[in-house]
Amino acid sequence: MPRYIGLISGTSMDGIDAALIEVAGESISLQAYLEVPYPADLREELDRTVTTGTASLPGLAALHVRIGREFSAAALSLLGDAGHSSEDVAAIGSHGQTIWHAPTGRFPCTLQIGDGASIAVHTGLPTVCDFRSADVALGGQGAPLVPLFHEALFGHAGKPTAVVNIGGIANITLLAGDGSGELVAFDTGPGNTLMDCWISQQRGLPFDEAGAWARGGRKHSGLLERLLAEPYFTRMAPKSTGRELFNLAWLRERLATEAWQAPEDVQRTLLELTAVTIAKDIQLHQSGGDAVFVCGGGARNVLLMERLAALLPGRRVRGTDEVGVPAAALEAMAFGWLAHQRMTGQAGNAPSVTGASRPSILGALYLP
Template sequence: MPASVYIGLMSGTSLDGIDAVAVSFEPHFRLLGTHSETLPESLNQNIRSLLAPGDNEIDRLGMLDLDLGKAFAGASNNLLAKHKLAHADIRAIGSHGQTIRHRPEHHFTLQSGDPNTIAEHTGIMTIADFRRRDMAAGGQGAPLVPAFHNALFHSPETNRVIVNIGGMANLTVLPACPDAEVLGYDTGPGNVLMDSWIHEHQQLSYDRNGNWAAQGNVIPQLLEQMLSLPFFHEPAPKSTGREQFNLIWIQRMLTLLDQAPNNTDVQATLAELTATSIAMAIRSHGLETAEVYLCGGGSHNRHLQQRIQALLPGYTVATTAALNLHPDWVEAVAFAWLAKQTLENLPGNMPTVTGASGYRILGAIYPA
């Protein structure tokens, strides 16, 4: 067993479950075990009810915080049991938590999933609350994964772009030149709009392989209206969330159309919005050549991957599996890495990415 093993926990804006990984980084990176759990439907509904303003929010958030803490602890314990790893071998858990609000325009972000509860129910030191120190230093608090992408995926031989497609999509530009700045930011919606639309009309949680979107035709007027949103044209640093991209926003966009559209065509347009906003962002950096690697749940959407490739002629598009890390586990591994950075008194943010005034050690430590 490596001397220092970390657990990383991630529950993203797609609300599709908890991803847990056990990893070591010394003497080199090793993925020792993975585990994923679907959130109980009652817990999922409680999260969704808090994603928009409502009644009795403080009490509901307090109860959700405890319930999510227990769920994260359970996922950690199940990961260890599944891979026959001892609790005593784990140096720390790095927990992202579940984002309930991300409001960089108001300089705050809120993740739920009580780390005290995680530490208590696992007996393992837990590190959480990674985003707010960056915000305190004037940053967006997101995205945080580019520092990890740079540590694990940088190549001195070729430009690389890592694109995480979760509920939202974000990218990291890793220039081959060691003197060039690493850049990263949210590009806009990833799966969130497609997931919302198919759930509304087919009661499915996601569009498997993008099959429904592939059956439709893009509505040019709708795509143009959506892309006119100022966010897509703002310079980095920038980050976004469900506060901006949600079912209500889709419905508002639809009221501006000349005629009522076919639901399948709307899904095709939402997929094209994600692909186009990602491709626009990548092209804006003027890289003559680059390798583009996708991760996150959206990397399994074949239709989406094909559209991104079509919009990026001259670039190669693959998943991070080609870099020896399965695309489903990249973000969870990133938060294990961030926990390691915290304990080693090393920064976890990149000011060129978040806009913070400098490098900062991120996260709060909750002893076992």
């Protein structure tokens, strides 16, 4: 039974999620999981790069290698903790760190850094990375890439099922549930990123633990409406987004025209924005659904989970933990599975989701 390691740091840029999975035919199981926070100076450098859209060339080239080394170290710690050696693993799938995502325009592009050669050399393992470029070259969004994995995990429930991944950005996958592979999936908009930006700016904290600060605030209806007026929310899929759009500058522009008082009211309103946009899109694109499985760091935000449940009456909203898949591990597992797809010559994208002109084997392979 081949084993793979999946590595990712998402748009939150909080650190690396590493998962060791085993793939046996249709069945995929998690063997071990690890979260490795980025050092504070690395997080700051990445944040600066992404939010200002600028970096020096020497700085960027060095960052590419530094992240590759951080990813290798995470993979080696994971193996050590799990009591495995490199020989037990077929390949690594490394998403890397997105620093720019602009899949539309004259030169559609998406850029993930984290040097694959470094990862292959330091771990001794074949390493697949740069998963998104092929889909973008085929006219697709390059995102989301997790839906086929969601289908593999949850697509045989016998009834319509929704999977919600709440990272920095949130994405939903709506599964027909009959194993037909019929998929609707796209980025709904901000997940945690605006909440993280706001609490970081106001209180110097990286995130709002369990949503407790937001709970002390009140939803500001005028502000919520103003935020919801963003055209992205009503654009038709395929669509994907990132911190190039949803960032502190975007929020500040909207705050400037609304009379708000308490910063916790803003936090509460940002949480509502995430919940409302996800719930609306699920209701719009899936009727008769029952289960809603939530993964990503947002599943740990208790108030956000409560609001999703309230906005989706008649559906059971649960963290994927409750069905045996740790919510924080799921996206890393997906990139381990995408490495399996690459190594076995199978497509990793769903053209109906990304808008690519055809299915494609995704990723560039580096050998140790």
